[in-house]
Amino acid sequence: xxxxxxxxxxxxxxxxxxxxxxxxxxxxxxxxxxxxxxxxxxxxxxxxxxxxxxxxxxxxxxxxxxxxxxxxxxxxxxxxxxxxxxxxxxxxxxxxxxxxxxxxxxxxxxxxxxxxxxxxxxxxxxxxxxxxxxxxxxxxxxxxxxxxxxxxxxxxxxxxxxxxxxxxxxxxxxxxxxxxxxxxxxxxxxxxxxxxxxxxxxxxxxxxxxxxxxxxxxxxxxxxxxxxxxxxxxxxxxxxxxxxxxxxxxxxxxxxxxxxxxxxxxxxxxxxxxxxxxxxxxxxxxxxxxxxxxxxxxxxxxxxxxxxxxxxxxxxxxxxxxxxxxxxxxxxxxxxxxxxxxxxxxxxxxxxxxxxxxxxxxxxxxxxxxxxxxxxxxxxxxxxxxxxxxx
Numbered sequence: 001x002x003x004x005x006x007x008x009x010x011x012x013x014x015x016x017x018x019x020x021x022x023x024x025x026x027x028x029x030x031x032x033x034x035x036x037x038x039x040x041x042x043x044x045x046x047x048x049x050x051x052x053x054x055x056x057x058x059x060x061x062x063x064x065x066x067x068x069x070x071x072x073x074x075x076x077x078x079x080x081x082x083x084x085x086x087x088x089x090x091x092x093x094x095x096x097x098x099x100x101x102x103x104x105x106x107x108x109x110x111x112x113x114x115x116x117x118x119x120x121x122x123x124x125x126x127x128x129x130x131x132x133x134x135x136x137x138x139x140x141x142x143x144x145x146x147x148x149x150x151x152x153x154x155x156x157x158x159x160x161x162x163x164x165x166x167x168x169x170x171x172x173x174x175x176x177x178x179x180x181x182x183x184x185x186x187x188x189x190x191x192x193x194x195x196x197x198x199x200x201x202x203x204x205x206x207x208x209x210x211x212x213x214x215x216x217x218x219x220x221x222x223x224x225x226x227x228x229x230x231x232x233x234x235x236x237x238x239x240x241x242x243x244x245x246x247x248x249x250x251x252x253x254x255x256x257x258x259x260x261x262x263x264x265x266x267x268x269x270x271x272x273x274x275x276x277x278x279x280x281x282x283x284x285x286x287x288x289x290x291x292x293x294x295x296x297x298x299x300x301x302x303x304x305x306x307x308x309x310x311x312x313x314x315x316x317x318x319x320x321x322x323x324x325x326x327x328x329x330x331x332x333x334x335x336x337x338x339x340x341x342x343x344x345x346x347x348x349x350x351x352x353x354x355x356x357x358x359x360x361x362x363x364x365x366x367x368x369x370x371x372x373x374x375x376x377x378x379x380x381x382x383x384x385x386x387x388x389x390x391x
Contacts, residue, residue: 080112085119085129094128098135106141113144120151125158125165134171149181156185157192166201170208177212193224203237210244218249222257229260230267239273243280251286258289265296275309279316293317298327302338311347318355325358333366340373349378353385364389 080100087093101112113136116123123129133152137145152159152172159165159172176182186209189196196202210221222245225232232238245257261268261277268274281289297304297317304310317324332339342348356364367386374383 080115084112084115085123088116088123088129088132089126091128094132098132101132101135102139109140109144113140117147117151120148121155124152124155124168125162127164130164130168133168137168137171137175145175149176153181153185153188156188160189160192160196160202160205161199163201166204169205173205173208173212182212190220193220194228197221197224197241198228198231198238200237203235203241207237207241207244210241210248214248218245218253221245222249222253226256226260229257230264233264233268233274233277234271236273239276242277246277246280246284258285262289262292265293266300269297269300269304269310269313270307272309275312278313282313282316282320294321294324294327297324298331301328301331302341305342305348305351306345308347311351314351315354318351318358325355325363328355329359329363329366336367336369336373339367339369340379343374343382344376344379346378349382352382356382356385356389361389 084097088097097112101109104112116132116136120133124133133148137148140148149172152168155165156169156172159169173182173185176185189205189209192202193206196206206221206224210218221241225242225245229242232242242257246254249257258281261281264274265278268278278293281293285293294317297314300310301314305314318328339352343352356367364386369386371383374380
């Protein structure tokens with residue numbers, strides 16, 4: 001969940017419990033203006049301060065008050081006093097400053113930007129500050145975006161390895177795509193691609209580049225994962241990266257990838273994440289690769305069908321291939337004990353039920369089974385399915 005979201009419910013409850021009297025939004029009312037010091041870089045003009053107007057909530061049974069916030073003033077808003085960089089590292093202040101930047105006029109936005117720019121690298125790597133940086137990149141003017149890019153592009157690798165900085169790195173890639181700035185960032189990142197693909201945070205940055213480039217070029221990415229596929233396949237993000245490579249690359253580019261995947265195909269079939277890679281190969285792989293995987297499934301049918309993740313691979317092969325349905329039927333006819341074992345297994349019974357549903361009626365009749373062999377609750381599910389299909 002977004003670290004910023006969980007405070008909103010608390011804020012609404014606190015507001016509802018406060019006084020019904022009309023209040024000023026700014027706490028600076030209680031302070032003397034004579035004690036306040038303003039930056040000489042900006043000419044402050046008196047503007048309408050925040051006022052809060054109470055609106056009755058339409059939710060029946062609740063007396064929750066909503067508040068309409070009016071435009072803010074640089075003179076009156078205490079959030080813009082002091083160290084703004086430090087304030088952005090606090091959850092509540094971060095959200096507040098994002099809102100002020102979004103709703104402010106050009107003068108107000110520039111004031112906020114100038115106070116944040118010296119600490120922009122620190123904020124980009126901060127748990128709450130990174131959201132402020134992303135907001136400015138989304139809604140700032142072109143000059144502001146270019147200044148941020150100038151500061152952050154030199155730190156792109158540091159950002160990419162950081163839990164929060166990698167989000168800003170992805171945003172930089174998005175807004176600079178199809179420009180020279182993107183090529184500049186890409187050139188730096190590509191020097192570290194082999195390390196980034198196996199890094200928890202850097203992997204997201206690589207995925208973003210792959211998503212933006214699509215099929216324009218993927219050789220750099222293939223080179224980055226070769227020799228590391230086994231490690232990547234056992235990680236949710238690494239698995240997704242390999243899937244992207246299989247989706248955006250041509251078959252001729254993937255020969256080395258296919259060889260490495262086939263060398264560990266049995267392990268992938270039984271892997272929580274790797275089984276999805278095998279399923280994609282069954283759908284989109286070249287004929288020779290599909291044939292090798294199909295033969296491996298038939299050879300290890302019992303082991304795969306009784307496994308939580310392997311059973312998904314068997315199901316997929318049965319659903320998309322007439323050849324697999326015929327070959328697996330031959331296995332069962334030759335040895336019904338395998339059929340019974342799978343039927344009575346907590347995972348295998350789903351494989352058998354799906355398999356039987358995919359068969360033509362004349363194929364189904366070739367299965368000569370003994371009802372007494374379905375001796376578990378899972379086996380009974382299979383038996384009931386068979387009875388429905390035959391009737």
